[in-house]
Amino acid sequence: MKKHLQLASWLLLLVASFQLQAMDIQVKNPHVRAVPPGSQVTAAFMELHNHxxxxxxxxxxxxxxxxAxxxxxxxxxDGVMQMRRVSQIELPAGGVARLEPGGLHLMLIDLHSGLNTDTQVEITxxxxxxxLIELNLPVKRVHGHQGGHQQDSHQHH
Ligand SMILES: [Cu+2]
Structure with a gap:
């Protein structure tokens, strides 16, 4: 009986510490670029604050x-913006990582369908x-720098 209580309190502590860790990271203004049916890729943007x-x-x-x-x-x-895959995105203590058009972003590759505005996309x-941080991102029209593979390949020197 006593052992069970110890195990239960230990588990509670474990859960609490995981929640604290996850709560250190605050996600602001997450959104995904709307794309028409037939599109292969889109991008997701957000601010990641590490408190x-x-x-x-x-x-x-x-x-x-x-x-993926x-x-x-x-x-x-050579004067042309190109996208490059990175192995990680740093979240400095007390700092913020900004994922925005023309900079860091999440690339959604091989979309199963187009993404309309007024829908939501789950990203973990x-x-x-x-x-893990589970997000529901609204799909929005994103103007400005496209950050899409196709767009980049169409730029000229
Ligand atoms: Cu990309």
């Missing part, structure tokens, strides 16, 4: 609406400590 005292990193993401989700950034190569983020 904790330890640096964290976003290391993976997944979504039921696409075959990759972490991407933009770099300028995985952090380097193994914690």
């Amino acid at each position: 904790g005292s330890e640096k964290r990193a976003l290391v993976d993401a997944s979504s039921p609406v696409s075959a 989700v990759e972490l991407h950034t933009h770099t300028e190569v 983020l995985t952090l380097d400590d193994g914690s």
Whole structure:
């Protein structure tokens, strides 16, 4: 009986600490770019605020609406903005990572369908400590720099 109580309180402590870890990361203004049917890719944007005292990193993401989700950034190569896959996105302690058009973003690859505005997309983020953040992102029209593979390949020198 006593052993069970010890186990129960230990489990409670474990759950509480996981929740604290996850709560250190606050996600602001998450959204996904709307795309018409037949589109292969789209991008997701958000601000990731790390209120904790330890640096964290976003290391993976997944979504039921696409075959894969990759972490991407933009770099300028010979005056042309190109997208590049990165292994992680740093979340400095007390800092913020901004995923925005023309910069860091999540790339949703091999979409199962088009994404209309007024719908939502589930995305699960995985952090380097193994914690998960489940998000429901509204689908929005995103103007400005496209950040799409097709768009980038159409730019000229
Ligand atoms: Cu990309």
